[in-house]
Amino acid sequence: MKFDKMGTSPGYLVESLSRNMKRFSADLFKKNKVGLTLEQFSVLMVLDENGSKHQAEIAEIMSKDNPTLTRILDLLEKKGFIKRETSHEDRRKFLLVLTRKGKTKLESTKPLVIEIRHTLFQGINQKQVDQLLSIKNLIEKNIADARK
Numbered sequence: 521m522k523f524d525k526m527g528t529s530p531g532y533l534v535e536s537l538s539r540n541m542k543r544f545s546a547d548l549f550k551k552n553k554v555g556l557t558l559e560q561f562s563v564l565m566v567l568d569e570n571g572s573k574h575q576a577e578i579a580e581i582m583s584k585d586n587p588t589l590t591r592i593l594d595l596l597e598k599k600g601f602i603k604r605e606t607s608h609e610d611r612r613k614f615l616l617v618l619t620r621k622g623k624t625k626l627e628s629t630k631p632l633v634i635e636i637r638h639t640l641f642q643g644i645n646q647k648q649v650d651q652l653l654s655i656k657n658l659i660e661k662n663i664a665d666a667r668k
Contacts, residue, residue: 567618
């Protein structure tokens, strides 16, 4: 496979697509006055789906660096959507907990997110999704192997 042109490089294509999807979603969040960014919504989803987590665990799940995630968490805490609780296992660490207000915000935003997903993935069938997942897994395996 040739990767000599930026516009046809798989990495460029994935990054370009990701930027466009995020921009489209952010525009709809703003238009609908959601009061959250897509990343903030994603943190609420992680906590809802996985229960209370340490910051490092959320960073791993979301593939975010700690300084970026800290800014997101600070804003969510300021809005009352999450709270930090001292960990019972290690008092030096905090557990991040979804508040009732955060759960309410999450639930009220989900219909818009579902609408966005329907728009973005219209015309894509399950076989194509499976192929995309296979490609993602292969690239991640290549990265892991190269780090060894």
